[in-house]
Amino acid sequence: MVMVLLDFDRTIIDDDSDSWVISEMGLTEVFNELRSSMPWTSLMNRMMEELHSKGISINTIAHCLHSAFLHPNILSAIQSAHSLGCDLRIISDANFFSIQTILEHHNLLGCFSQINTNPAFVDDKGCLCITPFHDSTTLPPHACHLCPPNMCKGLVIDQIRGSLGESKTRFIYVGDGMGDYCPTLKLEGGDFVMPRKNYPLWNKICSDPKLVHAEVHDWSSGEEFENILLNLVNKLAT
Numbered sequence: 001m002v003m004v005l006l007d008f009d010r011t012i013i014d015d016d017s018d019s020w021v022i023s024e025m026g027l028t029e030v031f032n033e034l035r036s037s038m039p040w041t042s043l044m045n046r047m048m049e050e051l052h053s054k055g056i057s058i059n060t061i062a063h064c065l066h067s068a069f070l071h072p073n074i075l076s077a078i079q080s081a082h083s084l085g086c087d088l089r090i091i092s093d094a095n096f097f098s099i100q101t102i103l104e105h106h107n108l109l110g111c112f113s114q115i116n117t118n119p120a121f122v123d124d125k126g127c128l129c130i131t132p133f134h135d136s137t138t139l140p141p142h143a144c145h146l147c148p149p150n151m152c153k154g155l156v157i158d159q160i161r162g163s164l165g166e167s168k169t170r171f172i173y174v175g176d177g178m179g180d181y182c183p184t185l186k187l188e189g190g191d192f193v194m195p196r197k198n199y200p201l202w203n204k205i206c207s208d209p210k211l212v213h214a215e216v217h218d219w220s221s222g223e224e225f226e227n228i229l230l231n232l233v234n235k236l237a238t
């Protein structure tokens with residue numbers, strides 16, 4: 001089986017979904033005031049309270065997310081990989097609301113079997129609440145020094161591997177950020193990593209390529225994303 005694990009921000013969509021909402025909804029000033037005093041997930045939760053207090057509805061936030069750019073070749077690459085029988089999953093430090101909203105808008109939600117991200121729910125006042133994926137107030141914090149406290153993506157890969165049992169699965173991991181380095185180190189020979197070229201994950205891999213066991217295929221454009229991903233899927237399938 002071929003499993004394609006994808007980051008979301010700056011991988012599936014061209015921008016960062018949190019930053020998109022902050023700038024498009026006019027939150028830049030209050031965001032900058034609070035940035036240094038709060039962890040990212042708490043800060044995004046606080047931004048949602050800010051929008052709610054201004055009377056901005058969930059639908060308006062969803063509408064804003066709809067306008068985030070998703071390259072047509074990335075869209076078709078995901079659809080093709082799904083129809084070729086790959087198991088596609090998301091591992092993202094964004095939040096469930098943003099990811100679900102964007103994927104539904106582009107008719108892609110059904111292509112994914114699992115979305116690992118920070119949970120989001122609407123409370124009884126109609127405010128969107130975002131909570132950490134790994135909640136250090138209720139669970140012992142993960143021990144990974146490479147990852148932010150709320151999410152270790154490498155731990156997610158370990159859990160996915162553990163759930164697969166004996167079946168032989170090859171992984172293709174696609175990402176751009178520093179949070180994608182820990183899961184990249186968890187890949188084995190025979191797996192593939194697709195870092196977005198000139199982004200932090202690519203720089204980090206290039207700084208010491210020997211540490212990465214997976215075969216590295218970088219990409220810049222949506223066209224390259226599609227060509228490389230589908231080539232790898234076909235290679236693994238034969």
Ligand SMILES: [Mg+2]
Nearest residue numbers: 007009010177
């Ligand atoms: Mg990213």
Ligand SMILES: [Zn+2]
Nearest residue numbers: 144147152182
């Ligand atoms: Zn980690």
